[in-house]
Amino acid sequence: MTSTAPAPAGPVATCARPGADLAAAVHAVRRDLTADGHAGVDEAATVAHRLVRLAEHYGNHPFTPLEDARRLLDVDRASFSRLLDLFGRLPELRHAVENGPAGKYWQNTLLPLERRGVLDSALAHKPAFPYSVGLYPGPTCMFRCHFCVRVTGARYDPSALDAGNAMFASVIDEIPAGNPYAMYFSGGLEPLTNPGLGVLSSRAAARGLRPTVYTNSFALTERTLARQPGLWDLHAVRTSLYGLNDEEYEETTGKRASFERVRANLRRFQQLRSERENPIRVGFSYIVLPGRIHRLLDLVDFIAELNEAAPDRPVDFLNVREDYSGRENGRLTEAERTELQEGLLAFEERVARRTPTLNIDYGYALHSLKTGADAELLRIRPETMRPSVHPQVSVQVDLLGDVYLYREAGFPDLDGADRYIAGRVGPGTSLAEIVERFVDDGLRIAPHGGDEYFMDGFDQVVTARLNQLEADVAAGWGDARGFLR
Ligand code: SF4
Structure with a gap:
């Protein structure tokens, strides 16, 4: 989920970013067009200008239909078709789009799906085995998070476990070879409340799959691991953090003393995976709430402490997201933007100092914000x-x-x-x-x-x-x- 090769630093490759030197980018594209004989000297400047505008546009607004882009450039269909063809001939322009403020959409989701033809099947209404299968094995959850869509108290009857786990095993066996990340365990409810999760994990691993489990880690105790040794066959454990102390946890999850227990579980997990030299990856999801950006510094300290429990196996990854959801139009105010940007800088500085090997994924919106641009907000309506x-x-x-x-x-x-x-x-x-x-x-x-x-x-x-x-x-x-x- 992280960036591919770093972008070349030339003016074309960076032309989709805020503050880019567009004149230099147009100049470079113009030179390439004439040098390769793609455009005559008299038209090259206009063509180059339009190509740079296209890169800038799709690097910021990836979901624009082509007709809208054509109208934006105010060109006829033949000219637009030629522009698209020329765009494909200049790899640096493509790089500009993939590394623009909205580059995460392209790199993390759209291009991997395109490469496997998954979107073509959906578009053509042709059946295909799902590219990604989430198994939701948890019959219940020990938390009651206030934002959770889960209906309070809703759960599956424990008598459903045996048949359910047999069914999950059959789904794992059905997953076609060739995509090790085709399946994950999540919820729904809390996956670790299913006592068969370890067996399912081993089954998936034996089929060449690399499942991640999305968990709150409250039940990730040494006892659970002893009872379910198959959990060590997971590719990764991704813990959703609901705060950084017991008070915050209780406020969110409704459960007392839950943070300290999660922390103790993870510390022990760190030691055990190090002792066992087990390749399982450990990481976190953390949501920044409005006005709480400074908590990211405490998050780094929390991770650094976990690293001390197993210095040879530092925590692998962190997914940080922000929550815009309370806003009517989803936009941040200027003050919030500045606060977030400054907070992210301080955060990165502390990461460099205390957890330098941590792999951070900022997601679409925060990545854009870091580059100084407004993220393209997806507001899908009914x-x-x-x-x-x-x-x-x-x-x-x-x-x-x-x-x-x-x-x-x-x-x-x-x-x-x-x-x-x-x-x-x-x-x-x-x-x-x-x-x-x-x-x-x-x-x-x-x-x-x-x-x-x-x-x-x-x-x-x-x-x-x-x-x-x-x-x-x-x-x-x-x-x-x-x-x-
Ligand atoms: S831990 Fe997850 S499933 Fe459980 S209440 Fe919280 S959000 Fe819902």
Whole structure:
């Protein structure tokens, strides 16, 4: 999920960033165009200017339909088609888009999906085994986080565990070879409340899969690890942190003394993985709340302390996100932007000093902010949700075998979420068959107001991309649909 090769530092490769030297970029592109004979001397300046504008635009606004970009440049279709062709001939322009403020969308999600043809299947309404399968094995959760969409107290009956775990094993066996990251354990509820998680992890590893478990780590005790040694076969344990002391934890999760327990679990986990020389990766998800950016410094100290428990195996990764959700238009105020930018600088300085090997993923919005730009905000509404959804891209399977089409829908008894169940995996019915049936039968789910909350960030990106691609194809730009792929 991190950046690919560092961008070359020339004016073209950086032209999508705020404050770029656009004149120098146009000059360099013009020189390349004439040197390679792609444009005559008289037209090269105009063409170069338009190409740089395209790079700048798609480096900031990746979901723009091609017709909108054409209108923005105010050129006819033939000229635009030529521009697209020339754009593809100058790799530095592509680099500019991939490393622009919105580069994370391109690098982390859109281009990997394009490379595997996953979006093509969704666009053509052809069945395909889902590119990403989330298994939601937890029958319950020990926390009651106030923001959690989980209906208070909702849980699966423990009697569902045996059949559920047999069903999960069959889904793991179905996953086609060739994509080790095709599957993960998450929720829904808390995966570690399923006593069969270790066995499932071993099964997945034996099939060449590298699953991450998304957990709150409250139950990641030495005892759990002794009972479920298969947990050591996981690729990574990603702990969602809900604060950095007991008070913050209690405020969020409703559980007393829970932070200290999570901290003790993780410290011991660090020691054990070091002793066992186990390659399992350890990392965190942390959400910065408005006005709380300074807590990131304490987060670094917390991670540095964990590193002291196993100096040869420092914590591997950290995913930081911010939460804009309370705002009407989703935009940060100027003061909040400045505060966040300054906070991130101080954070990076402390990381360099105390946890220099930590791999940090800032996600779409914070990455943009770090470059000084406003992130393109994805505001998928019921009107722009896709009734055919995108099971070729991702599905989630809960303990009952129900196949949910959006990542935040897989909670028991969540109002309206059952409309997003494509079918149920069980004896005699595979996941591939459920997807095939849903797609081949042309099933459609008419979105209701509020359904957008069933989507997580990934679902939103995929939806925005598919809408963009459909608009491109409908406008006769099928060959170039999506701008980059
Ligand atoms: S957010 Fe996660 S940890 Fe918190 S109550 Fe919901 S499922 Fe449990």
